[in-house]
Amino acid sequence: MRRAVDKFIANNKKGTFVLQLTAMVDMFTILIVFLLKSFDTSPVQVSPSQNITLPYSYSVAVPSEVLKVAISRSSIVVGDKEVVILIDGKVDAKDMDLSDPKFIKPLFEALDAQAKKTEAISKENKDHKFDGQIILQADKGLNYGILEKVFYTSSMAGYTDLKLATITYE
Amino acid sequence: MRRKRLLTKNDTEATFELDLAPMLALMVTLIPIMLLATSFVKVRVIGTVLPQAVQEAIQQDKQKLSKTITIDLQMNKDDFKIIVKEDEKEVLAKIVPPTDGKWDFEALHGALYDVKKQFPDKYTVNLYPAQAVPYSEVVNAIDAAREAKKSEDTFQVFDKETQKNINTRVMFPEVSFSGLIGG
Numbered sequence: 001m002r003r004a005v006d007k008f009i010a011n012n013k014k015g016t017f018v019l020q021l022t023a024m025v026d027m028f029t030i031l032i033v034f035l036l037k038s039f040d041t042s043p044v045q046v047s048p049s050q051n052i053t054l055p056y057s058y059s060v061a062v063p064s065e066v067l068k069v070a071i072s073r074s075s076i077v078v079g080d081k082e083v084v085i086l087i088d089g090k091v092d093a094k095d096m097d098l099s100d101p102k103f104i105k106p107l108f109e110a111l112d113a114q115a116k117k118t119e120a121i122s123k124e125n126k127d128h129k130f131d132g133q134i135i136l137q138a139d140k141g142l143n144y145g146i147l148e149k150v151f152y153t154s155s156m157a158g159y160t161d162l163k164l165a166t167i168t169y170e
Numbered sequence: 171m172r173r174k175r176l177l178t179k180n181d182t183e184a185t186f187e188l189d190l191a192p193m194l195a196l197m198v199t200l201i202p203i204m205l206l207a208t209s210f211v212k213v214r215v216i217g218t219v220l221p222q223a224v225q226e227a228i229q230q231d232k233q234k235l236s237k238t239i240t241i242d243l244q245m246n247k248d249d250f251k252i253i254v255k256e257d258e259k260e261v262l263a264k265i266v267p268p269t270d271g272k273w274d275f276e277a278l279h280g281a282l283y284d285v286k287k288q289f290p291d292k293y294t295v296n297l298y299p300a301q302a303v304p305y306s307e308v309v310n311a312i313d314a315a316r317e318a319k320k321s322e323d324t325f326q327v328f329d330k331e332t333q334k335n336i337n338t339r340v341m342f343p344e345v346s347f348s349g350l351i352g353g
Binding site (some may be wrong): 017018021022024025028029031032036037038039046047049054056057058059060061062063067135137138139140141142143145146147148163164165166167168 | 176187190191193194197198200201204205207208209210212213214215216299300301302303304305306308309312313316346347
């Protein structure tokens with residue numbers, strides 16, 4: 001028995017080895033360089049909203065920190081709040097103004113409240129101005145018809161400068 | 171012979187193994203942090219960073235009151251129509267027909283380039299998409315209008331500061347959605 005243990009220890013000693021880490025370090029260096037290249041350094045990060053596939057564009061303009069409106073096939077979201085439920089990309093008749101076919105009532109109310117809030121802040125803080133800007137994230141499959149209604153309602157609420165969010169070609 | 175043996179001996183003694191373990195530990199920490207922080211999809215907004223001279227030219231174009239020239243771009247079911255009006259009178263009309271039943275954005279770009287050559291002081295296009303046009307195609311039309319694709323296709327803008335003409339690829343950076351009011 002003793003002899004067997006001695007033999008095992010002797011064999012085990014022979015089995016130790018040094019790990020060759022050079023190849024792994026090479027791989028990690030390449031990975032870090034790739035990640036550093038992909039790193040977005042813009043001060044404002046806009047993440048695509050859920051259920052929205054943004055269209056591609058050649059634009060490289062960096063978004064600024066303004067109110068965000070997201071339109072998917074199922075809803076319109078102002079900031080983080082869902083204000084209108086859409087049925088397959090169309091506004092329900094109850095949310096539309098009967099006298100104005102392009103006016104979405106709940107959207108106007110939400111945007112108007114935001115505009116009033118910003119104006120109230122700008123009275124206290126002169127650096128904070130209401131400039132009527134919106135970043136619009138819309139699903140690429142939506143028809144212009146719904147966008148036109150959103151543009152129209154936004155302009156009625158004082159938001160006339162719409163920036164369309166897109167994914168840039170690399 | 172003796173010298174060669176000496177060299178070989180010294181050379182063998184000089185080799186040593188780099189301790190890569192701390193470097194590896196650092197990388198193993200860095201990679202998850204960077205994977206979490208990196209966004210592979212970059213969201214941008216449609217807009218062009220314009221040179222100062224071009225911005226001034228756009229302002230001048232907006233302030234012009236006499237001889238108003240407007241460029242309208244109608245985006246229909248599968249084709250485009252460019253209409254240039256001078257004091258509300260139509261002076262130019264171009265139809266960009268579809269290719270394989272789809273909008274031809276290359277041809278649209280070429281047609282708008284020709285219009286820009288004729289009216290180099292204009293920077294705004296009024297876009298009229300049809301209700302059924304998908305949003306992605308509207309964005310493609312805006313892309314076709316914003317700037318010349320080829321680097322040699324440039325337009326001259328007079329820079330007041332340097333008193334020289336500068337070349338720019340900017341065509342129609344200001345695209346406004348028209349027909350919102352009263353339609």
